Amino acid sequence: MGLFTKDIETLDDLFITKLQAIYYAEHEIAEALPKMREQATSPELRAGFEQHLTETEGQISRLERVFDMHGSEPRQTTCAAIDGIIKAGDTVAGNIADRDVLDAALTAAAQMVEHYEIAQYGTLIAWARELGREDCARLLDETLAEEKATDEKLTRLAESRINRRAETRAA
Numbered sequence: 001m002g003l004f005t006k007d008i009e010t011l012d013d014l015f016i017t018k019l020q021a022i023y024y025a026e027h028e029i030a031e032a033l034p035k036m037r038e039q040a041t042s043p044e045l046r047a048g049f050e051q052h053l054t055e056t057e058g059q060i061s062r063l064e065r066v067f068d069m070h071g072s073e074p075r076q077t078t079c080a081a082i083d084g085i086i087k088a089g090d091t092v093a094g095n096i097a098d099r100d101v102l103d104a105a106l107t108a109a110a111q112m113v114e115h116y117e118i119a120q121y122g123t124l125i126a127w128a129r130e131l132g133r134e135d136c137a138r139l140l141d142e143t144l145a146e147e148k149a150t151d152e153k154l155t156r157l158a159e160s161r162i163n164r165r166a167e168t169r170a171a
Helices: 011-039 043-069 080-093 099-130 134-170
Strands: none
Touching: 011 043, 011 080, 011 099, 043 099, 043 134, 080 099, 099 134
C-alpha cells in the first residue's frame, strides 16, 4: 500500500486506480503538447499537436464523466510510465539541432505517448465491461478510437514527409 492510498482488493479498486493514473497522464500530455507544438517546424506536425491538444482536453472531460458515472471523484494518481515517456521525449528532443530530425524525434515521442494511451484505454474498457459498466466502456472507447486515429495520422505523416525530410538531411 502506498502512502495516502488504500489497498487494491478488487477489480473495481484496480479500475479506479488505473482511471486516476490515465487522468493524471492526460493532464501531463495536455501540458506537454504546447511545448511540442512550439518545437515542431513541420506545419502538419504543429497542426496535429494543436488538434490533439483539443482532443486531449475533451478526453479529460470524458474521464471526468466516467468518474461521475462510476460514483467516484475525479482524482489524479501519479503515473511513472507517462512521466518517463515524456521525459524520454524531452531528453532526445533537447539533443537535436537539425529541425527536420527534431520533427522526426517529436513524431516518435508523440507515438510513444499514443501507444501508452492505447494500451491503457484498452485495459480500462475490458475492465469496465467485466464490471458490467458498458456505459463507462462506451465513453472510454470513444477516447480509444481518437488515440488510434492520432497514431495512424502520425504514422502517415512520418512515413510520407517527416522521416523523408530527416533522411535527406543525413544524406
